[in-house]
Amino acid sequence: MQSNMARKDYGLVELNKEATFGGMGSVKEREVPQIDLSDFEARKTEIADQLWDAATRIGFFQLVNHGIPQAQIDEAFEYTERFFNLAPEVKAKYPLEKGTNAGWEYKAQVRPSTGTADNKESYQITLPRMAKLWPTGDELPGFKAVMLAFERANWALGMKVLSCFALKLGFEPDFFTEAHDPMSPEYQCTLRLIHYLPMVNAKPEDFTGWRAGAHTDFDCLTLLHQRPGQGGLQLCPGKEATGGELEWTDVPPLPGVITCNIGDMLMRWSDDQLQSTLHRVRMPREDEYLGPRYSLPFFCQANRDAIIQGPGNKYEPISAADYLYQRVTANSL
Ligand SMILES: O=C(O)CCC(=O)C(=O)O
Numbered sequence: 001m002q003s004n005m006a007r008k009d010y011g012l013v014e015l016n017k018e019a020t021f022g023g024m025g026s027v028k029e030r031e032v033p034q035i036d037l038s039d040f041e042a043r044k045t046e047i048a049d050q051l052w053d054a055a056t057r058i059g060f061f062q063l064v065n066h067g068i069p070q071a072q073i074d075e076a077f078e079y080t081e082r083f084f085n086l087a088p089e090v091k092a093k094y095p096l097e098k099g100t101n102a103g104w105e106y107k108a109q110v111r112p113s114t115g116t117a118d119n120k121e122s123y124q125i126t127l128p129r130m131a132k133l134w135p136t137g138d139e140l141p142g143f144k145a146v147m148l149a150f151e152r153a154n155w156a157l158g159m160k161v162l163s164c165f166a167l168k169l170g171f172e173p174d175f176f177t178e179a180h181d182p183m184s185p186e187y188q189c190t191l192r193l194i195h196y197l198p199m200v201n202a203k204p205e206d207f208t209g210w211r212a213g214a215h216t217d218f219d220c221l222t223l224l225h226q227r228p229g230q231g232g233l234q235l236c237p238g239k240e241a242t243g244g245e246l247e248w249t250d251v252p253p254l255p256g257v258i259t260c261n262i263g264d265m266l267m268r269w270s271d272d273q274l275q276s277t278l279h280r281v282r283m284p285r286e287d288e289y290l291g292p293r294y295s296l297p298f299f300c301q302a303n304r305d306a307i308i309q310g311p312g313n314k315y316e317p318i319s320a321a322d323y324l325y326q327r328v329t330a331n332s333l
């Protein structure tokens with residue numbers, strides 16, 4: 001009983017915090033560290049130190065020489081465009097069910113920070129929940145194979161990064177790999193394909209609102225693929241988000257990098273040492289590129305039955321399923 005109360009309070013604190021962050025704020029330059037993963041095994045200690053520094057200070061970093069071939073990333077974007085070009089009736093055969101992170105939604109995700117739906121459509125792939133959610137080979141030939149391979153490539157990279165955090169937290173090197181085991185029915189990493197809608201014949205009032213309202217991610221670690229020319233992502237470090245007007249930093253898409261951020265689950269797992277950072281995608285201004293934005297985030301979310309407990313036991317243990325339940329019920333998805 002007591003533990004349920006504590007869990008509930010924790011969820012409410014997060015929700016209340018997020019609900020105050022919907023304003024436009026101002027802009028501030030900050031450095032988003034770039035971390036080179038080349039020669040990973042030999043340089044692991046140094047890489048782990050750099051990741052730790054970035055994740056404790058700003059909660060965002062960009063990976064270079066990360067090992068996912070650019071051709072594979074480009075291919076995933078091409079198939080993403082093909083998916084969203086399907087007729088709405090076809091996409092509607094694969095609907096997202098609330099709270100599942102699997103399937104298609106159109107302008108349905110409402111963020112507590114804004115209270116309005118994000119100006120986007122998305123299709124989410126969470127492997128154990130996909131039985132009825134893949135478009136058929138007739139509808140979209142090649143899609144499933146491309147996305148399964150891309151999902152696994154992101155998972156492998158995410159586990160590499162998480163093994164560095166395991167090292168720094170004093171866990172076994174494969175601690176997080178086991179907690180994100182894709183062979184388990186409890187697996188819940190998610191590959192999300194996002195299409196932010198283009199501004200077509202837009203009136204001034206269409207430029208209000210958000211492509212993605214301010215939020216922190218619920219997961220351990222997010223790997224985000226952006227396309228050069230399709231910007232809008234902004235961050236605000238948690239330590240500076242203490243109320244009042246927030247200062248936001250642009251994170252423009254750069255060729256060859258994967259943008260990463262720490263999520264709430266790893267923040268809790270690290271006893272709040274690693275920083276889950278607020279971010280959002282703003283609407284373009286009238287003088288900017290007005291076409292669509294496509295992005296591909298991969299969310300490393302621990303298996304439902306993984307127990308989250310930090311090295312210093314700051315919080316009581318909680319299963320990843322219970323933890324997410326609190327966070328997801330704060331959102332409409
Ligand atoms: O599209 C982006 O750049 C960010 C998406 C995002 O933050 C999310 O889906 O959680």
Ligand SMILES: [Fe+2]
Binds near residue numbers: 215216217279
């Ligand atoms: Fe996010």
